[in-house]
Amino acid sequence: MNISGNTIFVPGATSGIGLALALALQNAGNTVIIGGRRTELLDQIAATHPGIHTVHIDTTSVASIQQAATAVIDAHPELNVLIAMAGIMRVEDWTRPSGFLDSAEEIVVTNLLGPIRLIGAFVEHLQSRPDATIMTVSSGLAFTPLMATPTYNATKAAIHMLTESLRLQFAETSVRMLELVPPSVATDLLPGQRESAFAMPLDEFITETVALIHENPDAEEILVERVKFLRFGEARGDYKQTVAAVNSLDPHGK
Template sequence: MDITGHTIFIPGATSGLGLALALRLQARGNTVIIGGRRTELLESLSLEHPGLDTIRLDTTDPESIRSATAEVLSRHPDLDMLIAMAGIMQAEDWTRSEGLLETAEAIVTTNVLGPIRLIAGLLDHFVARGDATIMTVSSGLAFTPLRITPTYNASKAAIHMLSESIRLQLEGTGVRVLELEPPAVQTDLMPGQAESERAMGLDAFADEVMDILETDPEPREIQVETVKVLRYAEIRGEYPQVIEALNASHED
């Protein structure tokens, strides 16, 4: 896949996976616009990384998405790629109802409605271009569940099926649909994850993703090697064993 000379909008790229990929894509000669909620952080990142454009965006707010996508298109009418990176992950206890609904709704709003609203806001522009890319972000947990994060698992399974389905509908339009399927990576997505030895290093992950994008002429599901044990557990007939191993590793 040619990953140079594009104009790329990455909501949720002020830290972690999003920022790591944004900086690598910028270094490959792309114009990159990152979105986030914290104005001060956006300003700091634009100063630290000259040429990196920023826009304030709250992906839980439909009006914020509408105004941000309109502004991005106004400033960058050649926009041809969306990476819907924003997401949250929280532990839940489904053995009692206290606080459950608020947490679950927040996860679905950010992880499912956010990408849907972003895609909807840019879809007509992309189809009119006839050459554009939508990258969704699911997870290895879309395929093998972690016991402590039920709604997160479900939200990423929804993103997987959404990606599969809209890819079918957009066939022939020139709009490609890619799905990034990360494993656990050393970021602040969950408490302690940035220091976890079970998680893949952030730089190693971002470098491997870039290598896949550069070498695969028609990527669909972007999978680093470490996520494949989760992605293909059921296909290999190892689903119960992988679930047991995954959840045993998160009991300490």
Template sequence: MKTNGNTLFITGGTSGIGLGLALRFQEAGNTVIIGGRRTELLEKIRAEHPAIDTVVLDVASPESIQAAFETVTSRHPDLNALVNVAGIMLPEDLKDPAHVSTSEDIVTTNLLGTIRVTALFTPFLLAQPDASILTVSSGLAFVPLPLTPTYNATKAAVHSFTQSLRVQLADTSVQVIELVPPAVQTALMGQDESGRGMPLDDYLSETMELLGSQPEAEEILVEQVKMLRFAEVNGKHAEIVAMLNGSH
């Protein structure tokens, strides 16, 4: 993937990794459109960064996805990159049947949201001479954090879905890239307040450097996520699950 001269649509772009990537891509010379649910945040971003376009998008709603697709592609017919960032992370107590409603919300947002957005934008991107689809999984796709079981499962599913998408689009103009973050200091699970995880600016800088230096990469792996990504290969899976369980 080239890191400048693109027109990118970033879902979940009003905060955290999504907003961080939007600003970094815009600074690098790309046209950026942000999709998000909260209109007050979209308005704030427009006011502070007038070069960034914004669109209301709730990835849990097929109707909202359709409306956003129509708006984005009509305003930006040269759109050539989709970045699927939108997601939620919530704790669950699997001993309590009430957790199922939380699980359903997480699956709808993290997995179905990614699938639905990708399905709608893929035919449009296939018509472009040089295009990219980026998904965001997690190090927890490879080693689960027991506190967040459905989040882990959706990210494992996003990883698997991305692999299949890459194979099916291999002979097309669309490159498929998976971003695999470690724990990052964002609002997810209050990691920005607790100080747990990689500082957001550090994650963004390393990710942008890897995208620039490895334009053909299938997965973007910062150093801090490699322990999780390769835990099974290195025979450390059970040990790291126990470590994650002990830390929470």
């Protein structure tokens, strides 16, 4: 993915990593459209950041995704990058007979079905562009699990394998698959994560991420240095030790 000259749609970008990345990409010389559920927040962001375009979207709703896709493509036919950013994280206790299932299903709908439906809504258009990118967002926890968040871990592992598989399918097309793999970042993804000593400051994460995209436009994964501990535990041969370390030291992982 080239760092500039794109038209980029980032659903789920009204806060946290999504908004920070959208603003950084706009500053890098891209046209950026952000999506979210709260129109008043979208209006506030557009007023605060001139040049940012907005569209209402609920990534848990098939109809909303389809409506947003039509609106974005009609208004920005040059769109060539989709960043499937939306996601939620919940602490769950599966040892109890009730209390986790509703939450787990909601996480699957948001974190896995949401990106699948987004890609489905935009893939025909993206294949019509001469140079297109679909960026997925997994997590270091796709590779090393945090005990407290089993469904989140599972959905992010699924996103990783979905990305790997689609890369093979799109190999002879104009569409590239790019996976962003965040570590724990100081956002509100979990209560207390913003204040966690283990979380990477958001501005540092965004700065390093943008630099990595700029340095290697043909990258398949974007891995800031702090996520490599999680990403490569199995390859290093110390997976069990990595799992133990994450679950003893980082109560908020991501």
